[in-house]
Amino acid sequence: MAVSDAERRAMTRALALAAQGPRGVNPQVGAIVLSPAGEVLAEGWHHGAGTAHAEVDALAKLSPGAARGGTAVVTLEPCNHTGRTGPCAQALIDAGISRVIYALDDPGDASSGGADRLRAAGVEVEAGEQAAVASELVSDWLTVQRLGRPHVTVKWAQSLDGRAAASDGSSQWITGPAARADVHRRRAASDAIVVGTGTVLADDPALTARDGDALLPHQPIPVVIGSRPTPPDAAVRRHPRSPVLYDTHDLAAVLSDLGERGVQRVFVEGGPTLASAFIAADLADAVLVYVAPVLLGGDRLALTDIGVDGIQEARRLHVDEWIPLGDDLLAVARLSASSEGS
The missing domain is CATH 3.40.140.10 (Cytidine Deaminase, domain 2)
Structure with missing residues (x-):
């Protein structure tokens, strides 16, 4: 009928x-x-x-x-x-x-x-x-059902020559205001924002989603991964939502626990070590790469070891969009092995 x-x-x-x-x-x-x-x-x-x-x-x-x-x-x-x-x-x-x-x-x-x-x-x-x-x-929920864990987007900003920071470790700001505003909008669309303890100790990020100085209506849960303690006066502890701290390097276990908490979209915004770990463990479904037209040189690479020894093992990406953001360029891409459909 x-x-x-x-x-x-x-x-x-x-x-x-x-x-x-x-x-x-x-x-x-x-x-x-x-x-x-x-x-x-x-x-x-x-x-x-x-x-x-x-x-x-x-x-x-x-x-x-x-x-x-x-x-x-x-x-x-x-x-x-x-x-x-x-x-x-x-x-x-x-x-x-x-x-x-x-x-x-x-x-x-x-x-x-x-x-x-x-x-x-x-x-x-x-x-x-x-x-x-x-x-x-319910696309996010369906993705969780297919993957058995939250969807993971790994984000980083880099110079044109692939560096995440200058030789002295300074990285604010590689990209311009349009790119930074885009990051905050994407943070607000996520359920959790994840960094490592190294980023917390080095940069003391607030991990909030903002429009200028104003907080956006939706704030992702701040998540810190790593065995080093998060200082009691860290900015993340003043986040509107209580931070979730994991004293572990087991990323699969972290994602499993976040899924049980109802998290469907994870936004990884840690440094090169954490970004590389998610990719190497095949736990990254998408990447956001903000490329600035600057040259930094040095050894502060945007990614470190991701388990690629030869060119035949390269992690292939499917780029969905190239988005100009002021002088910067954003690549929105999926890992070819990702379980999420196009």
């Missing part, structure tokens, strides 16, 4: 509702319950981990039996497992829903299978309505 105009409008509304939910461990999901005549009976969305899923949030606004014979329009396949909440597929069956339309299949091993459960109970199921829009909405 084709999707009706009323059902299509309901999906558009469900996607708008989903966007109101927070990003985190769980996906953003919206749901609409329609009467058999196509009238909106209830709306719902997922308000965060541990709260009712979108379908149950909508059903809870109806009196018992009010949804019988109706249609549920959901942005993600109703889940089929019991976690902190029960399976949404069963909740829809118990409510007497006779038809379910959803946009995206659930990629989770434990949570998928809701569509099959619904069909087995005699519920008519249609999948794929506005799937592209739904996929874009």
Whole structure:
């Protein structure tokens, strides 16, 4: 049975509702319950981990039996497992829903299978309505499901001859104001900003996202990796969000823990040692390279050892964009082996 105009409008509304939910461990999901005549009976969305899923949030606004014979329009396949909440597929069956339309299949091993459960109970199921829009909405969450960890972007600024600093270690500022403003916008679009203890001790960065002197509305979680202690008076300790400090060099373990905290996008902005470590460990999905038209010479390279001994082992990049930023140039690129699609 084709999707009706009323059902299509309901999906558009469900996607708008989903966007109101927070990003985190769980996906953003919206749901609409329609009467058999196509009238909106209830709306719902997922308000965060541990709260009712979108379908149950909508059903809870109806009196018992009010949804019988109706249609549920959901942005993600109703889940089929019991976690902190029960399976949404069963909740829809118990409510007497006779038809379910959803946009995206659930990629989770434990949570998928809701569509099959619904069909087995005699519920008519249609999948794929506005799937592209739904996929874009939860693209970060889908990336986490595919990779098993947050998406990682490694950023550095360098001179035209590939140096991150002058011979005396000074690096402020290699790039100009337009490039620095772009970095702050990209920080604000991330969930966590990561540096090593070496950067904290050498530069004492605040790790905030700013517009000039003003803090931007969204601030990434500041993360410091390394065995050396972060000083009690370090600027990062005055960040609007409490810093997360890892006394380890196990980057995979760090990413795993950040994923459990609901982090989906990691922005690595440490020095050459940390940037190189992420790339060498195949934990970098994208790189942002800000290139300034200056020459520094010396041995302060933007990258150190990344596990390349011969040219045949070179880490190939797919450049998505070359962006002029004042006198500087930004390369937005993906590692060829990255699991994230283009």
